[in-house]
Amino acid sequence: MSKRIDVKNLDIYYSDFLAVKDVSVTIEPRSVTALIGPSGCGKSTFLRSLNRMHEVIPGARVEGEVIIDGENLYGKGIDPVMVRRKVGMVFQKPNPFPTMSIKENVLAGVKLNNKRIGRTDADELVETSLRGANLWNEVKDRLDKPGSSLSGGQQQRLCIARTIAVKPEVVLMDEPCSALDPISTLAVEDLIAELKENYTIVIVTHNMQQAARCSDRTGFFNIEGTGKPGQLVEFNDTQTIFNTPSEKATEDYISGRFG
Amino acid sequence: MSTTTAVDPTKTSSLRSGRRFGDAIFSALSHSAGIVILLVLIGVTFFLFWGAKDALVADGSEVRGGAGLIAYIGPLIFGTLLSSIIALLIAVPLSIGIALFISHYAPRRLASGLGYVVDLLAAVPSIIFGLWGMQIAGSAVPSFEFLNEYLGFIPLFSGTVTTTGRTMLMIGIVLAIMILPIMTAVNREVFLQTPRLHEEASLALGATRWEMIRQTVIPFGKSGVVSGAMLGLGRALGETMAVAIILSASGGGYSWELLSANTPGTIAGDIALNFPESFGVERSTLFVSGLALFVVTFLVNMFARWIISRRSEFSGAN
Numbered sequence: 267m268s269k270r271i272d273v274k275n276l277d278i279y280y281s282d283f284l285a286v287k288d289v290s291v292t293i294e295p296r297s298v299t300a301l302i303g304p305s306g307c308g309k310s311t312f313l314r315s316l317n318r319m320h321e322v323i324p325g326a327r328v329e330g331e332v333i334i335d336g337e338n339l340y341g342k343g344i345d346p347v348m349v350r351r352k353v354g355m356v357f358q359k360p361n362p363f364p365t366m367s368i369k370e371n372v373l374a375g376v377k378l379n380n381k382r383i384g385r386t387d388a389d390e391l392v393e394t395s396l397r398g399a400n401l402w403n404e405v406k407d408r409l410d411k412p413g414s415s416l417s418g419g420q421q422q423r424l425c426i427a428r429t430i431a432v433k434p435e436v437v438l439m440d441e442p443c444s445a446l447d448p449i450s451t452l453a454v455e456d457l458i459a460e461l462k463e464n465y466t467i468v469i470v471t472h473n474m475q476q477a478a479r480c481s482d483r484t485g486f487f488n489i490e491g492t493g494k495p496g497q498l499v500e501f502n503d504t505q506t507i508f509n510t511p512s513e514k515a516t517e518d519y520i521s522g523r524f525g
Numbered sequence: 526m527s528t529t530t531a532v533d534p535t536k537t538s539s540l541r542s543g544r545r546f547g548d549a550i551f552s553a554l555s556h557s558a559g560i561v562i563l564l565v566l567i568g569v570t571f572f573l574f575w576g577a578k579d580a581l582v583a584d585g586s587e588v589r590g591g592a593g594l595i596a597y598i599g600p601l602i603f604g605t606l607l608s609s610i611i612a613l614l615i616a617v618p619l620s621i622g623i624a625l626f627i628s629h630y631a632p633r634r635l636a637s638g639l640g641y642v643v644d645l646l647a648a649v650p651s652i653i654f655g656l657w658g659m660q661i662a663g664s665a666v667p668s669f670e671f672l673n674e675y676l677g678f679i680p681l682f683s684g685t686v687t688t689t690g691r692t693m694l695m696i697g698i699v700l701a702i703m704i705l706p707i708m709t710a711v712n713r714e715v716f717l718q719t720p721r722l723h724e725e726a727s728l729a730l731g732a733t734r735w736e737m738i739r740q741t742v743i744p745f746g747k748s749g750v751v752s753g754a755m756l757g758l759g760r761a762l763g764e765t766m767a768v769a770i771i772l773s774a775s776g777g778g779y780s781w782e783l784l785s786a787n788t789p790g791t792i793a794g795d796i797a798l799n800f801p802e803s804f805g806v807e808r809s810t811l812f813v814s815g816l817a818l819f820v821v822t823f824l825v826n827m828f829a830r831w832i833i834s835r836r837s838e839f840s841g842a843n
Contacts, residue, residue, distance in 0.1 A: 319729055324633070351731030361722040365744035374740060375730030425726070432730060 276330035287495035300477035303487030308496025317353035354434035360421035362413030399427035419450020576812030604789030611697025624712030647706035655767035658699035662690035684782035704757030715749025768794035
């Protein structure tokens with residue numbers, strides 16, 4: 267179910283502004299890849315280009331290739347809707363649909379694209395997805411309550427359940443814990459460790475301890491100055507990045523000398 | 526800490542201050558604004574009852590129509606509601622469509638241009654719509670006849686088609702066009718308020734644009750759409766000039782036939798047409814129908830609010 271992502275010479279533009287320059291990287295399946303770097307350096311933009319979500323912003327475009335499963339996401343005739351079904355995304359702030367119950371939230375993606383699902387299958391999927399997101403025991407007695415009645419951490423795990431319910435191959439996470447308290451953060455981090463058994467996970471984080479704790483490989487993005495494009499400075503095993511980084515900028519950043 | 530909470534009232538503390546002047550003024554202003562609206566409402570009710578009291582106590586044979594208040598006002602209420610409901614049935618889907626086009630489909634430049642046009646339309650006085658409706662009523666007859674011939678099995682389109690075209694359906698259409706801009710403007714505003722985060726959540730699950738709209742924009746905007754529809758309905762219920770110009774009410778009783786000459790009038794149209802030439806109990810009867818319109822509008826609004834509040838838990842406000 268999980269797939270390798272090959273990014274080749276990716277440039278990302280907002281209209282004429284080059285936001286991220288020349289990223290080439292290979293993201294291994296069944297692993298957690300963390301992207302770290304100072305604010306505004308293009309980590310999120312890069313992450314969103316992996317499922318074509320950055321296109322939501324008018325004028326955004328890319329040059330280069332993102333290849334998943336032998337297919338270029340930016341190739342001719344590729345439907346972004348289908349891309350996003352394969353590459354799911356969890357956002358910075360928990361965003362369950364407020365007009366839906368917990369159960370409806372989990373099934374929200376499954377019912378798209380005219381797919382129908384039987385009652386028993388739906389119940390089963392809700393349970394496996396919520397169990398997969400470590401949320402089942404907390405919500406099993408109130409599946410019909412609104413998703414917004416949960417705590418922030420529970421909402422974020424509900425969003426993860428919603429994402430994995432459509433059975434994607436890759437799960438992108440854009441600072442999934444930045445709006446959560448330490449306990450909820452821990453719950454989500456534990457969950458990430460479990461999810462990597464089945465999914466390729468790419469996570470953007472501002473929290474370097476988090477990157478060190480839960481990722482296998484880490485990429486460091488940096489920006490030379492305002493108005494300059496962000497670049498992937500260094501990409502390596504997390505151990506190597508945090509212990510013996512080869513770039514000065516990486517070392518400065520992780521040791522807290524800037525950023 | 527419980528021992529330190531007692532405060533000595535005689536001691537002036539640095540945490541105390543006099544009432545702030547600006548706060549006091551603003552508070553007084555907003556309080557009095559709130560009270561004024563209540564006073565207006567009470568005043569209107571009182572005025573209506575005052576004007577209506579003669580007819581309310583009079584014998585049934587003395588009021589307009591000579592057959593009692595209910596016989597006179599009943600069909601008018603029916604006509605008012607019928608024309609407004611037709612207008613809403615046409616205008617609600619149309620305004621949602623236009624609003625969605627402006628908020629989510631049109632290229633940005635076209636969208637802002639269209640937005641202006643819609644706002645301008647909202648400012649067109651109703652008499653213009655009335656004149657326009659009267660003008661085109663005649664040329665609408667062939668389409669009315671078409672409806673009658675092929676959909677005549679539906680009671681609404683049965684009966685004999687009038688040759689003037691001044692029918693209930695025509696009124697409904699004119700009212701629909703009249704309330705369309707205000708409803709579109711309201712809908713567009715609420716659709717644009719949909720949190721970006723929800724839209725993106727839906728898209729990231731692999732929703733198409735339409736699915737994203739159905740999943741996030743419409744549920745989020747639902748209460749706003751109902752409010753917009755109520756604004757439109759209020760205008761349609763109370764519309765005077767357009768109705769008075771177009772409809773030649775023939776005291777048709779409770780007739781469901783939208784295309785025939787046999788149509789009930791509407792309360793507002795009836796008052797406008799008959800008020801200048803009536804006196805005494807006759808005029809008082811018109812006050813009673815005005816009171817009835819007041820009550821109907823009230824009930825409709827309360828009903829709409831009840832609908833909105835039923836699922837407020839899921840409204841997105843929390």
